[in-house]
Amino acid sequence: MLDERKAIILRAVVTEYIETALPVGSGHVATVPEVTVSSATIRNDMAALEADGYLAQPHTSAGRVPTEKGYRFFVDQLGGPGRLGASESQQVRSFFSQTHGELEQMLADTTQLLSGLTRYTAVVVGPPHEVATIKSIQIVVLAPRLILVVLVLSNGAVEKHSIDLLHDVDEAHVAAASQRISALLVGQGLAAAGSPGLDDAISLVESDPVREIVALTVASLRVEHRQDDHVFIGGTSEMVASFDAVATVSEILRILEQQLVVVSLIENVLDRGLSVAIGRETGNEALSDCSLVVAPYVVDGESAGSIGVLGPTRMHYDQALSAVAVVADRLGKRLSEG
Structure with missing residues (x-):
């Protein structure tokens, strides 16, 4: 563990190097208000920090630069996220x-x-997607034989599926199908669309147009296209x-x-x-x-x-x-x- 003086010197070197990308010498460190020791002491402490692996000297005539160990100490001393600036927050x-x-x-x-x-x-x-649950399912009639299924997931994703139908449908059919599909799938994970028991539930739907909408909607959710x-x-x-x-x-x-x-x-x-x-x-x-x-x-x-x-x-x-x-x-x- 570094003593307070070496920690201040190390922070000064890291901060300056982040700003300039240039090796930092003892002369700059001496100008930091928190550093109150002589230049000779600073040079000795920087040499000690290099020996301990916190700093490195790229050239013999150059100042020091932080190592991974030096950056790690610097980051750990930050203690986590600070406050974002006012303009950035806005x-x-x-x-x-x-x-x-x-x-x-x-x-x-x-x-x-x-x-x-x-x-x-x-x-x-x-x-x-596999951990998401279905929040809502909405079906919109685009044409007598074309519907749009809008699926909203708990993770914020919105999926849209256009489905071509074999027979004409109207708003009443779509409303009934939406109600039936919501009862079967809302609150369930996406894997529920592949449940074998779902086919039995679909077969019990009496209206042919409604059953077709429900069956094709479920089929579209089973298509494995998700990453x-x-x-x-x-x-x-x-x-x-x-x-x-x-x-x-x-x-x-x-x-x-x-x-x-x-x-x-x-x-x-x-x-x-x-x-x-x-x-x-x-x-x-x-x-x-x-x-x-x-x-x-x-x-x-x-x-x-x-x-x-x-x-x-x-x-x-x-x-x-x-x-x-x-x-x-x-x-x-x-x-x-x-």
């Missing part, structure tokens, strides 16, 4: 008060919001500004294109009880120069998905933690409202 409130439409578009737009707040690449993992996870990425261009090496940027972008890898990265960090993974803590060697800040979002009291930002290890951690926490909270509340 931006988040305005976004979620105005965002409407289907879940996928909302999550895609959320990545742009989060990337804009942090200037890092943002990731949103959508709720898996287990929906991953949305925003602000990938921020990677170009964060790293000088083209090869590094290319490798990071390659990873972001792999949905399963992205989901596994975020889940692994959260499963370890972390909100920040620094460098090799991400578990992916290709991200050794990156940090990942993540948070789950909760819908109706249950963890439904996760969001995060990916940037360089010299990340503005306080800003990233605050933005991720606030956006995760507002996203969960917005989806809970339906």
Whole structure:
């Protein structure tokens, strides 16, 4: 454990390096108001911090830069998310008060919001469909032999299915079918549409047009077209500004294109009880120069998905933690409202 003086010096080095991306010398540290010791003492303490693995010296004539261990100490000392700035908070409130439409578009737009707040690449993992329950089913007549089924799920997703019918139907048939389907499926998981007992219930419907609507609607819900996870990425261009090496940027972008890898990265960090993974803590060697800040979002009291930002290890951690926490909270509340 570092003593208070070394901790102050380390924070000063990390803070300056995050701002400038240049090695930090003892001369700068001496100008920090919290540092009240001589330059000689600062140099000795910086040498000790290097020996303990908190700092590194890229060149003998240069100042020091933080290591993963140094960043980890810095992040742990932050004590979690702080308060988001007033203008940023207003931006988040305005976004979620105005965002409407289907879940996928909302999550895609959320990545742009989060990337804009942090200037890092943002990731949103959508709720898996298999854990969702059906909140409501609405059927609309588009033509005598064409209906639109609108399915609202507990995770905020909205699915639409156009169904061609074999016979003409009217509003009365659709109303009766909606009532029957709602009684069978609302409050159930999506897997309920595949229940063998459902076919027996459908066969008991007396009206031929109503039975046809119910049967074809259930059949449309059984079609296995859903992905287990929906991953949305925003602000990938921020990677170009964060790293000088083209090869590094290319490798990071390659990873972001792999949905399963992205989901596994975020889940692994959260499963370890972390909100920040620094460098090799991400578990992916290709991200050794990156940090990942993540948070789950909760819908109706249950963890439904996760969001995060990916940037360089010299990340503005306080800003990233605050933005991720606030956006995760507002996203969960917005989806809970339906």
